[in-house]
Amino acid sequence: MTNVIEVAGVSKAYGGVIANHQVSMVVPAGGITGLIGPNGSGKTTLFNSIVGFHPIDEGSIKFENKEISKMTVQEIARLGMLRTFQQTRIYGKMNCIQNLLVSIPHRNAKFFDMFTPHEKELTDKAEHLLEYVGLYQKRKLPSGDLSFGQQKLLEFAMALMNEPKVLLLDEPTAGINPTLINGLIDRLRRANTDFGITLFVIEHNMRVVMNLADNIYCLAHGEMLAHGKPEDIQSDQRVIDAYLGAH
């Protein structure tokens, strides 16, 4: 299996706080990779570094063997690597269909493409995706009026509309009611198998990440602590210590 993301020796500090120190990891293409770690261990910082939200202090980040650590957020997104946000971000005053229509891929967008009318196929696709995440009936409501959980589902649908190669999910199940979580896990897995999207997931819910991921990285204090299959990580003494605060 080839690696779609390769992170090598990445460090990032905010002033005196070292959020990531010499982090190295790979995300294999076609799989589901998990990223866990206690609060403040630098998971979201690593995400932000990968998608170009902030410049990194040192190290290299490659996407499909292309160095991307100096590229902007937009350029990286257009390569086919998207992220969702921990604090869900949607376009609140627009309705659900509009949220999806504006999320089409911009990979090969030419200048005059921005003046094309909305095509029927795209609207159909948007409606199908909304049905897929269970928001079809709400499709004409302003998305800002939806509940937090529904907004998460909408954000997920927006990401699918963009047809990414890799999707980075920052705590996809946080704030979602436990009965919906199973449905969401199922949809994430189907996004991986049916749409062929490589997933890279930050998750606090151990049940979810152990179920979902085929390999897991664990960060602690900004450093990569462990890597392995879910069952190995679960029984790794260093991981358990990190979570319980032993040091």
Place this chain on the structure above:
Amino acid sequence: MTSIEKKYTLGLLAFGILGPILFPDYTFQIAILWIMVLFAQTWDAMGGQMGYNSLGNIFFFGCGMYICAVTQIGLFHDVGEYTSATGSNVTFTDPQYYTGLAIGIVFAGVGSAVIAACLGWTVFGLRGPYFAIGTLGIALAAGELFGAWEWVGGGGGIALPVYPGSGDGKSILFYCLSFAAAMVTFAFYKWLFSTRFGLSVNAIRDDESKADAMGLHTLRHKTVAWACSAFFLGIAGALFGNLTGFIEPLEVAFPTITFGIFMVAMALLGGSGTFWGPVLGAILFHIIKEATWTYFLGWQWITLGLIIIVNVVYFQQGLVGWMQEKWPEKFGIEVDRGTSADGDAKEAVL
């Protein structure tokens, strides 16, 4: 376009054509009304639809005015000599006047759009209140800079070439041009917001970082939106300059605290971010303004101030925004009972 919108559009057209015939004394005022509608729409395309509240859009109005004047004069005479003698030393033949005006209007639009596109590269690094103040600074500085630029008449301004016909002929010509400019602007934005562009700038308004993260070409969209506003504002400036016949930098070309603020107030009054809001707001605002100027002279600024305060404090969504909240179904905001994207025949059992 829905049938209601068609009716309103026809109403606007009918008023535009019949207005000056029925009320010939108000031709000048109705011409200004169309310029106000254009102001509100071009402002709202930025502020309401894209969330970039520019306080300096009046800059392009003044740019257009000066570009048009310099073109009208410069095509046939030396601009510096003309302005130093305040236009008393030369005359324009009829063909010169009309050619100059036509070319001047086109240059005003295109020139302003180019200036906007260039400015966009720097100004669009600013967001929120910083953008508002940054653009305001541009407009204020422009007034002072043009005031110090002797070649274009400095603080004394420029007297534009005199219309070669009668006063009535002039007012009809500029009425038609103003009306046409407003209608073309209206039709252009109607089309523009029916394309992908509309949703893209709405997305920038709602969450620009998210739009970035989704790979949208945000700077490209912002620049185009500003250039479009500037294009129509430049044309409006060219028309207004010729309508008044005399350009002066602070009061006529870059009137930041009157027209510059009016365009914001009108869009907010009607409902920013809605298509019809700015049109409605501009018409209402202009009528109230002219009525208070005529009947409550001395109280006019207080009235306008009061409207702005009530609008901003109690009625932020504006008239059309309020209607949208009151009757959401009429605007297509509703829960749909269908459960499947493959045909709505299967109604959900709720």
